[in-house]
Amino acid sequence: MSELRLSNITVTFGGLTALQDVSLSVGPQQVHGVIGPNGAGKTTLFNVACGFIHPDSGEVVRNGQRIERLHPRDLPGLGIARTLQGLGxxxxxxxxxxxxxxxxxxxxxxxxxxxxxxxxxxxxxxxxxxxxxxxxxxxxxxxxxxxxxxxxxxxxxxxxxxxxxxxxxPDLLLLDEPASGLSAGEMDELGDLIRSLAETTSVLLVEHHMDLVMRVCDEITVLDFGRAIAHGTPDEVREDPAVLAAYLGEEVQ
Structure with a gap:
C-alpha cells in the first residue's frame, strides 16, 4: 500500500492565508492532479507534501502514520521522491x-x-x-x-x-509542473510516461497544463484562492461550475 493524505491543511504567511482547510489523498497506483489559477496555492500545497513548509494546522499522513514536522530529508525513508520546477x-x-x-x-x-x-x-x-x-x-x-x-x-x-x-x-512520486518548457509533442511523451509510472508508483502531480492533467489523472483537486473548490474525476471536474468560474472569471449562480 502507498498512500499520502493531507488533511485540513492551513498555511498562513503573515496576514495572508495561502491554504485554508485543504484536504486530498493519493492512493496506491493513482495519479492525483492539483490544478488552479495562478496564486491558487498549488506550490504551497506541494511544499507541504515535500516538507519545505510546515502547516499551521492539519495533518500529513503517510501509510496511516501521522508525520510530525515533515522535512525533505525524511522523504527517502518514507518511500517518496520529488522533482522541482528548478530541476536542481x-x-x-x-x-x-x-x-x-x-x-x-x-x-x-x-x-x-x-x-x-x-x-x-x-x-x-x-x-x-x-x-x-x-x-x-x-x-x-x-x-x-x-x-x-x-x-x-x-x-x-x-x-x-x-x-x-x-x-x-519510490512508492510515491511528487511532480511539480513537469510539463513546463515542453513542446506539445514532448508533453504527450510525458503523459505516456506518467501513466506508465502509475503502474507501480503513486503520483501527485501539480500542473497548470489542463490537457495533460485531464489526460493522465485519476483524481483531480482544484484550488482557488487557497481553498479546494472541486474534487473528482477529470470528467467531473471539467463540468464543475465552480471550476469554470475560477478559470474564466464567471459568476456561479
Missing amino acids: LFDRMSVLDNVMVGADHHARSGFLGSLLALPRAGRDERALRERARRVLDELGVAAYAERYPPSLPYPIRKRVALARALVAE
Whole structure:
C-alpha cells in the first residue's frame, strides 16, 4: 500500500492565508492532479507534501502514520521522491553522477565508507551506477550519461531530473509542473510516461497544463484562492461550475 493524505491543511504567511482547510489523498497506483489559477496555492500545497513548509494546522499522513514536522530529508525513508520546477541539477557533475545522487540512500556504507574506500563502498557504488544507467535507459536518455547538464536541451534535463527521482525506487512520486518548457509533442511523451509510472508508483502531480492533467489523472483537486473548490474525476471536474468560474472569471449562480 502507498498512500499520502493531507488533511485540513492551513498555511498562513503573515496576514495572508495561502491554504485554508485543504484536504486530498493519493492512493496506491493513482495519479492525483492539483490544478488552479495562478496564486491558487498549488506550490504551497506541494511544499507541504515535500516538507519545505510546515502547516499551521492539519495533518500529513503517510501509510496511516501521522508525520510530525515533515522535512525533505525524511522523504527517502518514507518511500517518496520529488522533482522541482528548478530541476536542481548539479552543473559540474555528469548526468550519471547527478542521477546517482538520488539513489545515495540505498548505499549501506554511506559517505564515510566512500572516503575510507571500504570494500562495501565500492560494491555499493557499482550497484548504484548500474541502477542509474538502467533508469536513464528507461527514460531514453542513456546516451547523455557522461554529458554535463548545461550542455543539454531543457527537455533532456527534465528527464534527467526525473531519473534522479526514480532511481530511488519510490512508492510515491511528487511532480511539480513537469510539463513546463515542453513542446506539445514532448508533453504527450510525458503523459505516456506518467501513466506508465502509475503502474507501480503513486503520483501527485501539480500542473497548470489542463490537457495533460485531464489526460493522465485519476483524481483531480482544484484550488482557488487557497481553498479546494472541486474534487473528482477529470470528467467531473471539467463540468464543475465552480471550476469554470475560477478559470474564466464567471459568476456561479
